[in-house]
Amino acid sequence: MFKAVALGRCSFGTLKLFLIFLILDSAFSVVNDDYFTPYDFNVDNSCNSCHGAKYVKRSQYSYGGRPLYVGVILCSFTRYKILMSDSLSGTFRNIGDRGGHGQDHCELVGALVDPPSSALDSDYRSCSGTGFWRRLRGDQFNYGAIGDGSVNGNIWYGRWYECGLAIQASCGGIFVDASGIITSPGYPGSYGNNEYCVYTIRAPSGNFVRLDFQEFNLESRYDNLRIFEDGSEIQRYTGSSLPPTYISSTNAVQLVFTSDGSVTLTGFNLTYSYANECAFINGNNCPAHATCNGTFTCTCNTGFTGNGVQCTDLNECVMHADNCDLHATCTNTPGSFTCACVDGYYGNGTSCSVCGHCAGGSACNTVSGICPACLSPWTGQLCQEMPAEVTNDPENITQSLSQSAMFTCAGRGEPMPNVTWRHGGRRTIPTGAVTTIQSQAQHTFTSTLTFNSVQRADNGEYTCTAANSLQTDTSSPATLIVLERPGEINVTVASQRSTTLYATADVGFTGNQPVTAIHVRSRRKGESFWGNWTSVGFAGTRGTVNITGLTPATDYIGQVRAQNSEGWSRSVQFTWRTRDAPPGPPSRLQTSSISSHSISITWQRPAVPNGVITHYSIRYGPTMNCSDSELLHEVTTQGSNTSLTFPGLLPNTMYTFRVRGFTSAGAGNFTDCLHARTAAAEVYVQTKPTAFPLAAVIGGAVAAGVLIFAIAAALMFYRYVSWKVIVLLQYVYHCQSAFNL
CATH class of the missing domain: 2.60.120.290 (Spermadhesin, CUB domain)
Structure with missing residues (x-):
C-alpha cells in the first residue's frame, strides 16, 4: 500500500506525482490501496443478490505473484457482495470459506473483527462454482472449485455480506x-x-x-x-x-x-x-441535400443520389420508385414526388378509392370524394351509405310437429346490415339457426331462419330486423303454427255411485286444430285387460264421460284420449272407487252350541259384500214362524264378528234366527231362517229325607210368595210385559215348588 507523504514542495514534487499515477489500468481507472474507487468491473453473478454501485481497491494479498483486487457491489452501504480478482480487466469471482460462513472475508473491506454468522446470507450452502477461498483470517487465498461438497471440501459462500461498516468512496x-x-x-x-x-x-x-x-x-x-x-x-x-x-x-x-x-x-x-x-462539425460541411451521419461524414438525403458532398435529385416517377396508386398520376419534385387521384377516384394519391353514387353522372372531388348530390337511396357526403331496409318480409308457415320449416327475408344497406331474428318480439334466435348471405357488390342480403324439427315452443310470430349505423328496419311479423296431436287432458270426476261414474274430460291442448273425437275405457284395478274404447259425447274441447254397470266398492282405472287430424293423443289415466251398496245375505248360518238356556250361532260374511261390513243384525224369537212380526227381538254385533251367543232362553223351546249385514250404504238382505231348540231343563230331587226345622220351611215359603207378588206388582206399571219376565216368574215358582218337595 502506498501513501503520498508531504516532505516539502521542492524536494519531493516529482515523487508525489509518481505516487499519484501509481496504478492506471487499461480502462483508465485509477485504483488506490487505502479506499474504494468507483469502477465498473466484470463480475460472476452466479451467487449475487446485489446489483448497485461497484467499487474496487487493491488488497494486501496476492495469488501467483499477481496482486489481488477486492470488488464490492452494493445492495446498500451496509449490505454488499464481496468478490476478488487478480486483474482489473478480468472477472471478479466469489470467495469461499472453508472454516465458516465467510465471516473472515469482512477483513477485505476493513472490518477489524469477524461479524456473527447471523449477519451473513443464511442460504450460504446453495451456491457452487469457481473462485478464491481460504480457511481463516490472514491466510493466503487459493483458487479452484468452491461450494457445498466441492472437490476441495465444503467451501461455503453466500449472496451478500453485512460486515458492520459502510462502503463509501470518499469522492468521485x-x-x-x-x-x-x-x-x-x-x-x-x-x-x-x-x-x-x-x-x-x-x-x-x-x-x-x-x-x-x-x-x-x-x-x-x-x-x-x-x-x-x-x-x-x-x-x-x-x-x-x-x-x-x-x-x-x-x-x-x-x-x-x-x-x-x-x-x-x-x-x-x-x-x-x-x-x-x-x-x-465546424460549419457542417454537408450540402443542402445531405445529412451528417455522426461519423464526420455526409450522406445524401432520401430522394437524392451522390457521395454526400454532391447530391442530385432522383426522378422517382420515371424510375417507377414512387408509391402512387394505380388510379393516380405521379409528379416529380426536388427530392420527392407527389401523387394525385384521377377523375372517378379520390384519396391522397397513394391510395385512391372509387367515387360514390353521385347523381346526374357527376364525378366526386378527387381528394375529398364529396359528391354534389346522391342517387337514391344512397346518402352521405360521399354517397356511399344506404340505410338498412327489409325489402322482402317472411311469410306465414303451418307445419306438423318435428318437421322442418324455414323463414326467409331479404333487404339491402351499406354498411352491410346486421340481421337478427326475434320470436314474439322478446327472445333473440340463436345465431346457429340463422344463415345470412350477403352480396357486397349489390349491397343486398338474404337471411333464413331454419328449424330442423319444429316444436311446440316454436309457435308464434317471428320478425327479421336489419340494422346498420344509419337505420334499423323490422319486417312485418310472420306466424309459425305447429300442428300436433291433442294433449294435456284433464279428467274431473263429477259423480261416482255404486255402479256408475259421471266425469268430464277437458282437452287442454288441441294441437292448433279442432278435436274430432274423445274416447274412454276402464278396468278394475288389479286386472290386466281393458275394456273397449268407447266414444263419448263432446262439445269443443270438453267430453262427457258416463260409465255404467260397475261393481260397488271397487277400485277402477280409466283412460281417456282425444283425436284431431294429426292423430290420437296419448291416453291420460285416472282412478276412482265406486261407492258401497247394501250387502248380500250372509252365508252358512248355523248353530255352534246349544244348552237349556242358551244358543250360539255362527255365519260367514256375504258372498257379495258391496263394501266394508260395519256390523251385523240378528233378529230372533221363540217361534217357528220366520216373519218379522214373530221375530220381535234384534241384536247388533260389535264390528264384523260372525258369531254370537244368546243366553237366558227357555228350556226345551224352539227359537228362530235370521242375520243380515250392514255397509256404509245401509242394511243388506237377511239370511234364510235358522231354527234351533234349547235343551230340556235338568231337575234335582233329594233321595233321603232331610229334617228341616218347621220354622225354616214356613219362613222360606213366605219369602218366596212375597218375592213373587212384589215383582208382579212392579211390572204392572209397564205397558208391555216381556215374556222373559214371565218366564222368570215361572222359573222362580218352579224353584219354590221344588224347594218345598
Whole structure:
C-alpha cells in the first residue's frame, strides 16, 4: 500500500506525482490501496443478490505473484457482495470459506473483527462454482472449485455480506445521466489535503461528452485536474484560470483530481452534457441535400443520389420508385414526388378509392370524394351509405310437429346490415339457426331462419330486423303454427255411485286444430285387460264421460284420449272407487252350541259384500214362524264378528234366527231362517229325607210368595210385559215348588 507523504514542495514534487499515477489500468481507472474507487468491473453473478454501485481497491494479498483486487457491489452501504480478482480487466469471482460462513472475508473491506454468522446470507450452502477461498483470517487465498461438497471440501459462500461498516468512496463516481454537475470535495468550501478523486462520465455511443467549467481554483502546480480518454491523459488543468469548454473525441471521459499535503483552495465546479458529434462539425460541411451521419461524414438525403458532398435529385416517377396508386398520376419534385387521384377516384394519391353514387353522372372531388348530390337511396357526403331496409318480409308457415320449416327475408344497406331474428318480439334466435348471405357488390342480403324439427315452443310470430349505423328496419311479423296431436287432458270426476261414474274430460291442448273425437275405457284395478274404447259425447274441447254397470266398492282405472287430424293423443289415466251398496245375505248360518238356556250361532260374511261390513243384525224369537212380526227381538254385533251367543232362553223351546249385514250404504238382505231348540231343563230331587226345622220351611215359603207378588206388582206399571219376565216368574215358582218337595 502506498501513501503520498508531504516532505516539502521542492524536494519531493516529482515523487508525489509518481505516487499519484501509481496504478492506471487499461480502462483508465485509477485504483488506490487505502479506499474504494468507483469502477465498473466484470463480475460472476452466479451467487449475487446485489446489483448497485461497484467499487474496487487493491488488497494486501496476492495469488501467483499477481496482486489481488477486492470488488464490492452494493445492495446498500451496509449490505454488499464481496468478490476478488487478480486483474482489473478480468472477472471478479466469489470467495469461499472453508472454516465458516465467510465471516473472515469482512477483513477485505476493513472490518477489524469477524461479524456473527447471523449477519451473513443464511442460504450460504446453495451456491457452487469457481473462485478464491481460504480457511481463516490472514491466510493466503487459493483458487479452484468452491461450494457445498466441492472437490476441495465444503467451501461455503453466500449472496451478500453485512460486515458492520459502510462502503463509501470518499469522492468521485460514475456518471451516466445526460447532464449533471461535478464539484471538488467540500465545494464551495476548500477541498482537503491528499485528495484523490476519480470521476467517470459515459455517454451513449455516437455522442461526445461536453465539459463547461463554471469555477476553477486549484493550488498551481501541486493540485490538478486531469482528463483521460481511452486510458490516455488528454488535458491537465491547475491554477486559477478557468479552463475552456472541453468536447471529447469519444463517448467516455475520466477526470482525476489530486491534491498534495498542504494549501487547499475552493476547487472546481463544472457541468457535463452529451452532444451529438455532428453538432460540433465546424460549419457542417454537408450540402443542402445531405445529412451528417455522426461519423464526420455526409450522406445524401432520401430522394437524392451522390457521395454526400454532391447530391442530385432522383426522378422517382420515371424510375417507377414512387408509391402512387394505380388510379393516380405521379409528379416529380426536388427530392420527392407527389401523387394525385384521377377523375372517378379520390384519396391522397397513394391510395385512391372509387367515387360514390353521385347523381346526374357527376364525378366526386378527387381528394375529398364529396359528391354534389346522391342517387337514391344512397346518402352521405360521399354517397356511399344506404340505410338498412327489409325489402322482402317472411311469410306465414303451418307445419306438423318435428318437421322442418324455414323463414326467409331479404333487404339491402351499406354498411352491410346486421340481421337478427326475434320470436314474439322478446327472445333473440340463436345465431346457429340463422344463415345470412350477403352480396357486397349489390349491397343486398338474404337471411333464413331454419328449424330442423319444429316444436311446440316454436309457435308464434317471428320478425327479421336489419340494422346498420344509419337505420334499423323490422319486417312485418310472420306466424309459425305447429300442428300436433291433442294433449294435456284433464279428467274431473263429477259423480261416482255404486255402479256408475259421471266425469268430464277437458282437452287442454288441441294441437292448433279442432278435436274430432274423445274416447274412454276402464278396468278394475288389479286386472290386466281393458275394456273397449268407447266414444263419448263432446262439445269443443270438453267430453262427457258416463260409465255404467260397475261393481260397488271397487277400485277402477280409466283412460281417456282425444283425436284431431294429426292423430290420437296419448291416453291420460285416472282412478276412482265406486261407492258401497247394501250387502248380500250372509252365508252358512248355523248353530255352534246349544244348552237349556242358551244358543250360539255362527255365519260367514256375504258372498257379495258391496263394501266394508260395519256390523251385523240378528233378529230372533221363540217361534217357528220366520216373519218379522214373530221375530220381535234384534241384536247388533260389535264390528264384523260372525258369531254370537244368546243366553237366558227357555228350556226345551224352539227359537228362530235370521242375520243380515250392514255397509256404509245401509242394511243388506237377511239370511234364510235358522231354527234351533234349547235343551230340556235338568231337575234335582233329594233321595233321603232331610229334617228341616218347621220354622225354616214356613219362613222360606213366605219369602218366596212375597218375592213373587212384589215383582208382579212392579211390572204392572209397564205397558208391555216381556215374556222373559214371565218366564222368570215361572222359573222362580218352579224353584219354590221344588224347594218345598
